Amino acid sequence: MRFLALLVFFLLSGALTTGGGEALAQEPQEVAAAAWNEALGTYREVLEARDAALRTHDVLMDRQEEARRLDDDARARDAMRQVHDQGIRVMLLEQQLRIAADALRAAGRAYLVALDAREDELLDALGSAILPMTRTRLQSQLAELRQEYREVERESGTPQVGELRPLPDVVVDRRDGPEELRGKAGLLENRAAEYEAVIAGLEREITTRERRLQLERGREDLLAGISRFDDAALTGGGISRSGTEVRPASLDSVGEVDLSSLPLEDQIALLREYLVLAGEMRNEALAMARVFRDRAEGVRP
Numbered sequence: 001m002r003f004l005a006l007l008v009f010f011l012l013s014g015a016l017t018t019g020g021g022e023a024l025a026q027e028p029q030e031v032a033a034a035a036w037n038e039a040l041g042t043y044r045e046v047l048e049a050r051d052a053a054l055r056t057h058d059v060l061m062d063r064q065e066e067a068r069r070l071d072d073d074a075r076a077r078d079a080m081r082q083v084h085d086q087g088i089r090v091m092l093l094e095q096q097l098r099i100a101a102d103a104l105r106a107a108g109r110a111y112l113v114a115l116d117a118r119e120d121e122l123l124d125a126l127g128s129a130i131l132p133m134t135r136t137r138l139q140s141q142l143a144e145l146r147q148e149y150r151e152v153e154r155e156s157g158t159p160q161v162g163e164l165r166p167l168p169d170v171v172v173d174r175r176d177g178p179e180e181l182r183g184k185a186g187l188l189e190n191r192a193a194e195y196e197a198v199i200a201g202l203e204r205e206i207t208t209r210e211r212r213l214q215l216e217r218g219r220e221d222l223l224a225g226i227s228r229f230d231d232a233a234l235t236g237g238g239i240s241r242s243g244t245e246v247r248p249a250s251l252d253s254v255g256e257v258d259l260s261s262l263p264l265e266d267q268i269a270l271l272r273e274y275l276v277l278a279g280e281m282r283n284e285a286l287a288m289a290r291v292f293r294d295r296a297e298g299v300r301p
Contacts, residue, residue, distance in 0.1 A: 032107075032114040039107035040155060043100040050093040054165075057086045061168070068173065080183055087190060098197065105204075108156030115149045153212075164198060164274075164281055167191060167288070172295060181296035188289035195282035202275040206268055213264040 064079035119142065126138045168191055170184045262270065 029111075029114045029118055032111040036107045036111040036152060039100075039104045043097075043104040046093065046097050046100045050090070050097050053086065053090045053093050057083065057090050060086050065169075068175075073175070080180065083187075084183060087187065091190065094194070094197070101201075104156055108152055111152050112149060112156075115145055115152070119145055119149075164195060164278055165191065167281065167285055170288075170292075172292065176295075178296040181292045185289040185292035185296065188285045188292065192282050192285035192289065195278050195285065199275060199278045199282065202271055202278060206271050206275070209264050209268050209271070213268070 060079060060083045064076055064083055067073075067076035067079050122138055122142050122145065126135060126142070129135045129138055168184075168187050170187060172181070176184070
């Protein structure tokens with residue numbers, strides 16, 4: 001009877017711990033997950049439309065330059081108007097993209113908060129679990145949750161970094177009148193505005209990752225304190241402790257930053273380097289735009 005009573009006690013302890021771990025915060029997590037998936041779908045749709053508009057804009061610019069090389073002034077002026085009109089479309093889509101990005105960030109933050117709360121509860125359950133099978137189950141849930149956290153963090157983080165498109169290849173042409181010069185200046189100022197948006201996103205991402213790094217270090221210390229458990233299964237997230245350290249690759253001024261495979265420390269370092277580059281490109285675009293506007297007003301350096 002004593003053995004049977006002990007067996008029933010352990011089974012009930014395991015059932016309560018496991019059942020509590022599965023039921024905790026499921027509803028808030030599911031609601032946040034649904035909102036996140038909807039925001040992500042909207043963002044991707046707008047991003048695709050924006051990218052298509054950018055490709056069209058680049059094609060039209062090539063046509064304009066080709067017309068100028070052929071001394072076809074009428075065709076060049078027509079191409080310039082098309083570039084201007086397409087530039088307005090790009091700007092409108094950029095505005096829509098920023099709105100979608102803001103919604104994506106908000107949904108991502110809410111989902112990450114829900115995942116954080118769920119992780120805290122799973123860690124509490126792990127600290128009080130008795131049966132090895134219960135601990136193994138909780139560890140598996142933690143690994144899956146951390147993997148989901150990394151995925152959401154990657155999806156909500158990387159799009160905000162964006163890319164730095166190269167400066168437009170425009171020069172002062174002796175045939176340029178005030179209208180053409182102001183058009184080129186506007187093109188450069190639009191590109192500088194793109195860089196400014198990237199800079200704002202980079203600053204947000206750096207702050208977010210610095211806070212996350214501090215939080216993860218605290219949790220790693222907590223897990224280390226549960227020394228009686230085998231936490232080898234907790235490999236789905238947390239701070240990377242692999243033997244081979246991944247260092248930031250060289251920056252590509254026209255490519256997107258891929259942060260998903262890097263430890264948080266390296267993500268922050270890479271973002272800071274990218275931030276410096278974005279600032280330099282913005283300043284160069286504005287300086288070039290000023291040259292074109294001065295010439296349009298008859299001012300010579």
